[in-house]
Amino acid sequence: MHVIIVGAGIAGLSLAIALGQSRHQITILDAAHELTELGAGVQMTPQAIRYLFKWGLKDDLLAQSIIPENLHVWDGQAGNLLGSVRIKEMEAQYGAPYIVVHRAVLHAILHRHAVQAGARLLLSSDVIEYDFANGAVQLRNGKRLTADLVVAADGINSLARSQLLGSRDPGSQPTGWAAFRMTAEVSKLKADPVTSNLIDLQSRSSNWWIAPHISCMTYLIKDATMLNIVLAHRDNINTKEFTTEEYNKTVRSIFKDFEPRVQRIFDLSTSKIVNYPVYAVPPLPSWSHESGRFILIGDAAHAMAFYMSMGVSIAVEDAAALATVLDLACPSDTSSNISDKPSMVVDSKLKHALDVYEIVRKPRAEAVQEASLQGGDSSHTSHEAERSVLYEALAHSHEEIIWPLESDAVRGEYVRKCRRTGQRLGPGGITDKGTRDWCYDYDAIGAIEEYYKSSIAEHMFEATNHIDAIRE
Known part of the structure; x- marks a missing residue:
């Protein structure tokens, strides 16, 4: 099967690897003149790493990423330790590690493996129009390309989405949050008496200072030579025209009450x-x-x-799930080459495959979206009673228990609020054991396989009747 993937980001390259390794013909289109990935660090969760390892990226990822031993959570103002998550133990719990890696490094690894899997990358290929019914794209340079399937991985401001949905496309919407991002040299932090105790190059632990409405997350990147710093805050400041001096002044003002180690960073x-x-x-x-x-x-x-560090991981889940359902519907072995099949059969199989994908993936992605916002809201709550429950929960974050219990008469109302997605989600996002289990124990491939197998008999019956009716 020939698949055109629009967008050579993490989602598109991950899908190219998975489908290429299944011997499908892959063309990746990207508008950029050269393939570069901007940004700083990203955190990747175990269920996504399982798929990257499965596709053969294990050695490259482990050589160029960091597995923190712990995530330490601190009171932003008082500076006392509230709790720790034992990140190093996640590999044994979930089958793969939790890693931090520079986005450009991850992108380069994915690109290299996509090419090795046989994907053809066409740069300077800006798609300006989609022919959805015929699996075709029109490029700005005048070329028209056609495939059995077009997959748009063209990002948050997707042209494909706007053309597909028209007036029904809500576009990207503000969440009410923003983040200042910066970096610091580890050598300077290690040499300074105020910050030296934060930089344990052996454990490579991450640190997170929280307070009402604001927080400071730090973790090591670039072979532990740089510290990535993410300062979450309410999105109520227009910084588009800010000078360097204005940025520095604003950050200092917002975080003026944070403990001395953060100030020194x-x-x-x-x-x-x-x-x-x-x-x-x-x-x-x-x-x-x-x-x-x-x-x-x-x-x-x-x-x-980003409050559960799941955006990149969900993109990898998407790739694993879509590749799985396409392999099930249209396997690439020569005995069932898609080009040899009647078009009605091909269209029916692909339609069913995409239906299965959407039925399985939409609830998962939308629940994670909701949980990510809930994680941000609960971690930054200014409500005194809610903050008290959060701090109690953080004290249990290193334990193999889900705390607090929903039946807890004192804390139950707040816990039920946090778990409004219907899952066992507690306050504090991934500092909560129930939240981690729900996120990291998920099997995207297994979920697709199970639903596909349960639906295929009914689909084949309906498709056969439909084709017979057309022929008559």
């Missing part, structure tokens, strides 16, 4: 400060076209807040 950072408002794509009416020749994946379908 700011002193020692010499990097440019950038502010990123956090946007999300609300739940869409559909990700696919009725023809079965087009689908959205990744941020184009479900961009989300």
